[in-house]
Amino acid sequence: MPLSAAPTPGAEVTRTGPALDEAPWQLQILSCSRKQKASAVPGTGPCPAVMAEVDLLDVPSLDKAAGEEFLQEAFGVILEEAVRRGTDVTEKVCDWKEPEDLRHLLDLELRGHGEPQPQVLQRCRDIIRYSVKTCHPRFFNQLFSGLDYHALAGRMITETLNTSQYTYEIAPVFVLMEEVVLQKLRELVGWGSGDGIFCPGGSISNMYAMNVARYHRFPDCKRRGLWALPRLAVFTSEECHYSIQKGAAFLGIGTDNVYLVGADERGKMIPAELEKQISQAQIEGAVPFFVSVTCGTTVLGAFDPLMAVADVCERHGLWFHVDAAWGGSVLLSQKHRHLLDGIERANSVAWNPHKMLTTGLQCSAFLLRDTSGLLHRCHSAGATYLFQPDKFYNVAWDTGDKTVQCGRKVDCLKLWLLWKAVGTEGLEKRVDRAFACTRYLAEEIKKREGFQLVMEPEFINLCFWFVPPSLRGKQAQANYWERLGKVAPVIKERMMKAGSMLVGYQPHGSKANFFRQIVTSPLVTRQDLDFFLDEIERLGRDL
Structure with missing residues (x-):
C-alpha cells in the first residue's frame, strides 16, 4: 500500500494520544468486518483488527500540515525575537542568569513524552531571550558580530536543504x-x-x-x-x-x-x-x-x-x-x-x-x-x-x-548570497566602515579623561584602559598596575548584569587587563560608539 494510502476499507480508524498540535499520533484499528475475517488467507497472519497498530510503514511518521504550521509560527518567533528585538538598541544584549537559575528557567531535562506546540514555541522564545544577542549593535565582544539578512537567508536555505558537500551527485x-x-x-x-x-x-x-x-x-x-x-x-x-x-x-x-x-x-x-x-x-x-x-x-x-x-x-x-x-x-x-x-x-x-x-x-x-x-x-x-x-x-x-x-x-551559500546582494563594492564599504568606526573611537578616547590607548590601532582591534578617578595621576605608585588590572573585570561584570553591552578584556604579556573593542556589525552607528564610551565611564566611575 502506498505510504499516502488510507487504511483497509471497513476498518474503523481513530486518532489517539495528544492532538495534532501536540505530540505525534498513532493510528489504531478498533474493529474489522466479518467479511475481512472470513476472507483472511490461512498462514498470512492475523486480521488487522487483532494488531495494536497499523503497520508503521503504512502512514507517515510526521504530520506534514502540523509541521508546516509549526514552522510558520517558529519563523515568526525568530523574526520577532531574534532578528527585530535582537538588533534593537533599546533591548538588552544579554539577560544574565547564573547557571543554576538558567537551568531551572529553561527546563532542559529531556523526557519520554512530547510537549504541545504552544509550549515548544515558548521554548524557542526562552532560548532566544536568554541567549547573547551577537547581532545587537552594542555587542563588541568577539571578532564576529552583526547580522546580514541575505547571509541569514542563505543559512536558512542551507539548513533546510540539509545536504552534505562531498559529491556533485547530492x-x-x-x-x-x-x-x-x-x-x-x-x-x-x-x-x-x-x-x-x-x-x-x-x-x-x-x-x-x-x-x-x-x-x-x-x-x-x-x-x-x-x-x-x-x-x-x-x-x-x-x-x-x-x-x-x-x-x-x-x-x-x-x-x-x-x-x-x-x-x-x-x-x-x-x-x-x-x-x-x-x-x-x-x-x-x-x-x-x-x-x-x-x-x-x-x-x-x-x-x-x-x-x-x-x-x-x-x-x-x-x-x-x-x-x-x-x-x-x-x-x-x-x-x-x-x-x-x-x-x-x-x-x-x-x-x-x-x-x-x-x-x-x-x-x-x-x-x-x-x-x-x-x-x-x-x-x-x-x-x-x-x-x-x-x-x-x-x-x-x-x-x-x-x-x-x-x-x-555547506558554508559557501551564505557568503555567495551576500556577495550577490551587495557586490564586491558593498563588501569593500563594510570593511572601510569598520576601520572608520575604530578610528572614530580612537580619536574620542584621546579626548576623554580616564581613557588611555594601549597603542594606536592599525586594524579594527581597539585596545584601551579605563582609569577610574581613584587611580588617575597615581601611575608612580607601586601597586598602580595591579589595581588597574582589576578595573576591567568589574566593569565587564556590571555591563553583563545590566545587559547594556558586551566587550572583551584580557591581560597581554606584562600589560594589565585592558579592553579590546571590535566593530564589525554594519548596524553600528555613531550613537552606539558614543554610548559605548559613556557606558564604560558610567560603570567604572566609582571604582
Whole structure:
C-alpha cells in the first residue's frame, strides 16, 4: 500500500494520544468486518483488527500540515525575537542568569513524552531571550558580530536543504558555487589559479595547512605515519593564534617543536628573530618545514611583515602559510589592503569571512596556491561508496575527498548570497566602515579623561584602559598596575548584569587587563560608539 494510502476499507480508524498540535499520533484499528475475517488467507497472519497498530510503514511518521504550521509560527518567533528585538538598541544584549537559575528557567531535562506546540514555541522564545544577542549593535565582544539578512537567508536555505558537500551527485549547486567563491577569494589573494576548500573554522584551516605542508615535504607520512618523519619544526609568532600549537599537538608534531618567534612592540613578527629560530632548530637536530604568520592577531590586531618573512621562507625552502582568518577580509579594501602586501607569495591562506563580512558562523576558507592536486592527495581515502570512479559524470566535481571530513556542511551559500546582494563594492564599504568606526573611537578616547590607548590601532582591534578617578595621576605608585588590572573585570561584570553591552578584556604579556573593542556589525552607528564610551565611564566611575 502506498505510504499516502488510507487504511483497509471497513476498518474503523481513530486518532489517539495528544492532538495534532501536540505530540505525534498513532493510528489504531478498533474493529474489522466479518467479511475481512472470513476472507483472511490461512498462514498470512492475523486480521488487522487483532494488531495494536497499523503497520508503521503504512502512514507517515510526521504530520506534514502540523509541521508546516509549526514552522510558520517558529519563523515568526525568530523574526520577532531574534532578528527585530535582537538588533534593537533599546533591548538588552544579554539577560544574565547564573547557571543554576538558567537551568531551572529553561527546563532542559529531556523526557519520554512530547510537549504541545504552544509550549515548544515558548521554548524557542526562552532560548532566544536568554541567549547573547551577537547581532545587537552594542555587542563588541568577539571578532564576529552583526547580522546580514541575505547571509541569514542563505543559512536558512542551507539548513533546510540539509545536504552534505562531498559529491556533485547530492550537492550539484553547492559544489559549483563553492568553486566560484573559492576562486574569487584566491583572486583577491593575488593568485590566478589554485585550490581550496571550506573548513569548519580557522583553526582547522590552519591545521590543514600544516598537514598539507608536511605531506608535501614527506609524502610517505600518509602511509607510514610518524615513523617516516624526522623531528619537525614549526615556526610562528609569539602573537599567533593558539590553533597553531593545537594543530602541532593533534598532528603528532608536538608543541615543544613549535618555535615561537619574537614580536615587536606592536605584535608583529621580527624576521631576524625567525632566522635565529630556524638556525636554533637546526642546531637542535630538528627539520624546519613550516612557517605560519598572522594577518590580524587576536588581541592587538597586528599584521606580520609578509614580504620579509616570504624572503626567509624562500631562502630556507619552507612552506609559507598566512593565517588571515581575522584580517583576510581587508583584501577587499583598496584603501587598506596594503596591510597584506606579500600575501600572494604564500603557499596557503586561512580566511574567515564569518568575521568581518558578517556571513554568520561558520564560514572559513582554506586556500592553496598549488594546482597539482596536493590537497586531494594528502587527504583522500577513496571510499568507493561515495567516490565511485565509474560515475556517469566527471568525478573531478566530487570534491569531498579533499578534506578529512566525510559529511561536510555547506558554508559557501551564505557568503555567495551576500556577495550577490551587495557586490564586491558593498563588501569593500563594510570593511572601510569598520576601520572608520575604530578610528572614530580612537580619536574620542584621546579626548576623554580616564581613557588611555594601549597603542594606536592599525586594524579594527581597539585596545584601551579605563582609569577610574581613584587611580588617575597615581601611575608612580607601586601597586598602580595591579589595581588597574582589576578595573576591567568589574566593569565587564556590571555591563553583563545590566545587559547594556558586551566587550572583551584580557591581560597581554606584562600589560594589565585592558579592553579590546571590535566593530564589525554594519548596524553600528555613531550613537552606539558614543554610548559605548559613556557606558564604560558610567560603570567604572566609582571604582
